[in-house]
Amino acid sequence: SQTIHQWPATLVQPVGSPLSLECTVEGTSNPNLYWYRQAAGRGLQLLFYSVGIGQISSEVPQNLSASRPQDRQFILSSKKLLLSDSGFYLCAWSLQGPGNTIYFGEGSWLTVV
């Protein structure tokens, strides 16, 4: 069966520091990979998605970047965090093609202080 792992679960970082959130998927090949951010009362905001190694689509221009160095690995990064980057970050995956379920990781709480 497929599993998705996301870490760290909780992170407190000072303004201006770098960020790296990692996500790996097991049990499938060539998945679509996603990074979402969730802020209170604002639902899910799609940040990045990837349909293959090295292929990243950015949905919202901002202080963050994403990379997919391996087929089942997805990394969310920032060089310098802002207070507004605080939130709950969710990694997810799905099979390629329309109508497929998106499967979410457990999420990472980021607090920028």
Added chain:
Amino acid sequence: AQSVTQLGSHVSVSEGALVLLRCNYSSSVPPYLFWYVQYPNQGLQLLLKYTSAATLVKGINGFEAEFKKSETSFHLTKPSAHMSDAAEYFCAVSLSGGSYIPTFGRGTSLIVHP
């Protein structure tokens, strides 16, 4: 392009009462529709999805949703609420062609009173 609107950011029901969470969608082509549930501090998990087979879709935990094309709706229901149903619920739509990345609604928080 597609969009989804969830009516009501909060819905409050008594334990044992009917649960009705509303979702309306906009789609230029036949859609795929999903309901997800999120418990506190967790990721989302799939409750059910519509993929153009039966219009009445049954999901986990006693939930079901009915696809009504004429009303562009996909409301989620459960006959009798349980305390454990208290969570955030998200409706999502994706297209059958073109960019099929799902669009999520803003979510509805279900509160269940004893």
